[in-house]
Amino acid sequence: MKFFHLIWCNLKRKKLRTSLTLLSILVAFVLFGFLASIQQALVGGVAMAGADRLVVRHRVSIIQLLPESYKARMERIPGVVLATHQTWFGGIYQDPKNFFMQNPVVPDEFLNMHPEIILPPEQLADWLKTRTGAIVGRKTADRFHWKIGDRVPIQSSIWSKADGSRSWEFDIVGIYDGKNKGIDTTPLFFRYDYFDEERQPDRGRGLVGWYTIRVKDPAQAAEVAKRVDQEFENSSAETKTEPEGAFIQAWAKQIGNIVFIVSAILVAVFFTILLVTGNTMAQAVRERTGELGVLKAIGFTNAQIVSLVLAESCLLTVLGGVLGLGLACLIMPVLAEKLSGLLPLFFFPTRDLLVGLGLSVVLGLVTGIFPALQAMRLRVADALRRM
Amino acid sequence: MAGPINWFSQVFSITKFGLLSIPQRRGAVVATIIGIAGVVTVLVGVLSIAAGFKQAMTASGAPDSAIVLRSGADSEMVSGLSRDQTRVIADAPGVARTAEGPLASAELFVIIDLPKRSTGTDANVPLRGVESAALRVRDNIKIVQGRMFEWGKDEVIVGSGAAQEFAGLELGSKLKVGRYEWPVVGIFSAAGGVAESEIWSDAKVLQAAYNRGDSFQSVYAKLNSPGAFQEFKDSLTANPQLNVKVSRQSEYYAEQSEKVTLLITTLGFLIAFLMATGAVFGALNTMYSAVSARTREIATLRALGFGRGAVVVSLMIESLVLALVGGAVGGGLAYFAFNNFHTSTMNFQSFSQIAFAFKVTPALLVRGIVWAALIGLIGGLFPAIRAARMPIAAALREL
Numbered sequence: 001m002k003f004f005h006l007i008w009c010n011l012k013r014k015k016l017r018t019s020l021t022l023l024s025i026l027v028a029f030v031l032f033g034f035l036a037s038i039q040q041a042l043v044g045g046v047a048m049a050g051a052d053r054l055v056v057r058h059r060v061s062i063i064q065l066l067p068e069s070y071k072a073r074m075e076r077i078p079g080v081v082l083a084t085h086q087t088w089f090g091g092i093y094q095d096p097k098n099f100f101m102q103n104p105v106v107p108d109e110f111l112n113m114h115p116e117i118i119l120p121p122e123q124l125a126d127w128l129k130t131r132t133g134a135i136v137g138r139k140t141a142d143r144f145h146w147k148i149g150d151r152v153p154i155q156s157s158i159w160s161k162a163d164g165s166r167s168w169e170f171d172i173v174g175i176y177d178g179k180n181k182g183i184d185t186t187p188l189f190f191r192y193d194y195f196d197e198e199r200q201p202d203r204g205r206g207l208v209g210w211y212t213i214r215v216k217d218p219a220q221a222a223e224v225a226k227r228v229d230q231e232f233e234n235s236s237a238e239t240k241t242e243p244e245g246a247f248i249q250a251w252a253k254q255i256g257n258i259v260f261i262v263s264a265i266l267v268a269v270f271f272t273i274l275l276v277t278g279n280t281m282a283q284a285v286r287e288r289t290g291e292l293g294v295l296k297a298i299g300f301t302n303a304q305i306v307s308l309v310l311a312e313s314c315l316l317t318v319l320g321g322v323l324g325l326g327l328a329c330l331i332m333p334v335l336a337e338k339l340s341g342l343l344p345l346f347f348f349p350t351r352d353l354l355v356g357l358g359l360s361v362v363l364g365l366v367t368g369i370f371p372a373l374q375a376m377r378l379r380v381a382d383a384l385r386r387m
Numbered sequence: 388m389a390g391p392i393n394w395f396s397q398v399f400s401i402t403k404f405g406l407l408s409i410p411q412r413r414g415a416v417v418a419t420i421i422g423i424a425g426v427v428t429v430l431v432g433v434l435s436i437a438a439g440f441k442q443a444m445t446a447s448g449a450p451d452s453a454i455v456l457r458s459g460a461d462s463e464m465v466s467g468l469s470r471d472q473t474r475v476i477a478d479a480p481g482v483a484r485t486a487e488g489p490l491a492s493a494e495l496f497v498i499i500d501l502p503k504r505s506t507g508t509d510a511n512v513p514l515r516g517v518e519s520a521a522l523r524v525r526d527n528i529k530i531v532q533g534r535m536f537e538w539g540k541d542e543v544i545v546g547s548g549a550a551q552e553f554a555g556l557e558l559g560s561k562l563k564v565g566r567y568e569w570p571v572v573g574i575f576s577a578a579g580g581v582a583e584s585e586i587w588s589d590a591k592v593l594q595a596a597y598n599r600g601d602s603f604q605s606v607y608a609k610l611n612s613p614g615a616f617q618e619f620k621d622s623l624t625a626n627p628q629l630n631v632k633v634s635r636q637s638e639y640y641a642e643q644s645e646k647v648t649l650l651i652t653t654l655g656f657l658i659a660f661l662m663a664t665g666a667v668f669g670a671l672n673t674m675y676s677a678v679s680a681r682t683r684e685i686a687t688l689r690a691l692g693f694g695r696g697a698v699v700v701s702l703m704i705e706s707l708v709l710a711l712v713g714g715a716v717g718g719g720l721a722y723f724a725f726n727n728f729h730t731s732t733m734n735f736q737s738f739s740q741i742a743f744a745f746k747v748t749p750a751l752l753v754r755g756i757v758w759a760a761l762i763g764l765i766g767g768l769f770p771a772i773r774a775a776r777m778p779i780a781a782a783l784r785e786l
Binding site for chain 1: 731740
């Protein structure tokens with residue numbers, strides 16, 4: 001620590017060069033924050049999956065419906081605690097661009113199944129009393145300035161009512177929050193009984209989209225999944241059951257291998273920054289050959305010389321990293337607002353913030369090591385002669 | 388008279404001098420070039436995804452073909468038309484006719500879960516039921532392997548993109564649809580269009596397997612001419628028996644690709660813009676150190692009577708040359724790494740997979756080079772101004 005002043009002065013010697021290098025490191029870390037947020041938005045849902053939950057869908061594809069009567073049969077299967085269903089409603093609020101999900105659910109079962117959704121008890125009580133009641137997530141409520149008591153019309157692209165109209169009206173009785181930032185609070189949930197009684201009798205009445213099952217013991221999940229699929233084998237609607245995490249992951253992978261694409265871009269970015277910073281450090285050491293010779297002559301050990309150079313490069317990258325990550329923390333919430341329609345789960349996770357900090361240290365070590373070794377290998381006599 | 392010529396020769400000699408000194412500052416120069424190449428590679432690479440996706444979607448519709456959906460349906464998946472309605476549509480004015488009847492195909496569009504080869508996880512693969520006019524409504528369909536399925540038989544043909552991207556669709560394999568097993572009897576191409584991502588069967592066969600009764604989801608029609616579209620549309624929208632949305636196929640597919648293209652381009656530009664900012668700092672760094680290494684030379688030249696303008700311009704040219712080299716390297720890299728890279732993605736608007744290939748188009752390469760040039764110019768400008776402003780006497784004293 002007593003050499004901190006020396007290191008700091010060395011960095012300040014070429015202010016312009018140091019600040020430009022610092023700025024490119026900063027930009028790299030802002031980009032890191034941005035890519036981490038994109039990745040979070042696209043594949044982060046997997047981490048939010050319940051380990052004790054399974055998703056059951058029609059074996060041929062998710063657009064095929066399953067009978068509502070499967071619920072009772074599922075709950076009779078050993079290891080199953082609870083089964084509840086959802087259905088894709090495919091509604092549009094005013095403009096197709098205002099996309100968010102709306103699904104009919106059975107209120108108490110749904111909230112029991114999803115403890116990560118937080119709804120005040122009095123709002124649940126209202127929901128149970130109001131047949132046309134719906135609860136909506138904080139994000140969507142804020143987006144359209146909906147309040148409790150509002151009546152919102154939604155056009156379904158899939159479901160028409162018995163009278164042929166496609167416009168459904170819901171009374172907002174509750175606004176829910178997520179247990180943490182990773183929970184999507186854009187969907188709207190409304191009552192299945194209202195939905196089922198109103199929809200056309202010959203078009204899907206008594207049929208639901210998919211089921212979520214809670215198992216007694218997560219370790220038995222695979223076993224239970226197999227039992228569920230066996231139960232419905234050779235029926236008109238065979239099922240495919242898998243852990244919720246696997247289901248969400250497969251869903252994200254439908255887009256493509258996002259993790260791979262993001263990593264590839266990050267490698268390109270950091271390789272570039274590595275070159276820029278490495279070049280700065282190499283120049284710095286080259287310019288200071290004479291001084292390093294003096295330091296050695298007055299008794300600095302090799303280890304001390306290496307540490308001096310490494311400390312300088314790490315100080316540079318960590319400073320750039322902290323500033324860049326800090327800036328990312330400020331920018332991402334603003335971007336999240338702008339992108340909320342396209343990517344509702346866009347945010348910069350704390351886990352990646354820590355990874356970024358670690359990365360800045362690694363970047364400093366890697367860029368500093370070659371100049372440091374070069375400095376260490378200097379022979380005092382040669383170095384002094386070059387002064 | 389000698390003025391401009393003299394000026395040009397000044398610029399020329401300083402630039403030559405600068406470029407010849409590059410080997411002495413290899414490290415910094417390579418770092419700049421690679422930095423700029425990185426920006427261009429990522430920019431062109433990401434945008435080539437959007438370009439390829441868009442190309443696949445827009446290769447799908449000739450100007451004289453139309454698609455009819457239920458009104459209010461924003462994709463085929465959620466549309467629905469009865470047999471009577473599809474007959475009225477096929478008989479509408481403007482539809483081309485042959486001896487066998489109108490060139491209109493009433494179709495079903497559903498999805499089937501099949502594992503994606505690249506990830507091994509299930510994906511929504513589009514499965515389309517068609518009528519016999521389908522092959523003439525779309526004039527770009529060609530069977531490239533095997534044969535066409537027989538009408539009324541439980542057989543399918545598979546688009547070449549789908550066969551490549553999803554497992555279990557090779558010629559001769561069997562597609563399992565619930566309790567049915569349908570042999571794959573042919574592979575077809577569609578001039579790179581979206582149909583290549585699909586599996587096709589006889590609409591009647593699909594109706595039975597998916598419990599669709601005698602209903603359809605869309606009608607594809609070939610018109611007498613591109614100009615006949617308005618007449619066709621007007622007659623359908625005016626018909627009280629129908630409640631439909633009529634679009635040109637090209638417009639429908641352009642609309643269907645809108646969201647994904649917008650998402651990819653927005654993200655791509657943001658990433659490339661940030662990277663470009665970083666590269667500008669890198670380029671500035673290189674040019675500043677180039678200038679400071681040459682303080683004495685530049686001062687000497689100025690003392691000999693070289694003008695400020697010549698110094699600025701030649702340093703900018705030097706920076707531009709480095710940037711263009713970086714841009715060319717980046718563009719080339721993007722071209723060889725990404726052009727025609729086959730993949731598939733989920734199109735949220737149609738709720739199904741689209742197989743497509745990345746397209747590094749000439750327009751994208753030009754865009755990459757323009758970005759590189761801008762980085763080079765910004766990166767060269769400030770150091771050049773500093774060099775030109777240097778007081779000659781002080782700089783010479785550093786000798």
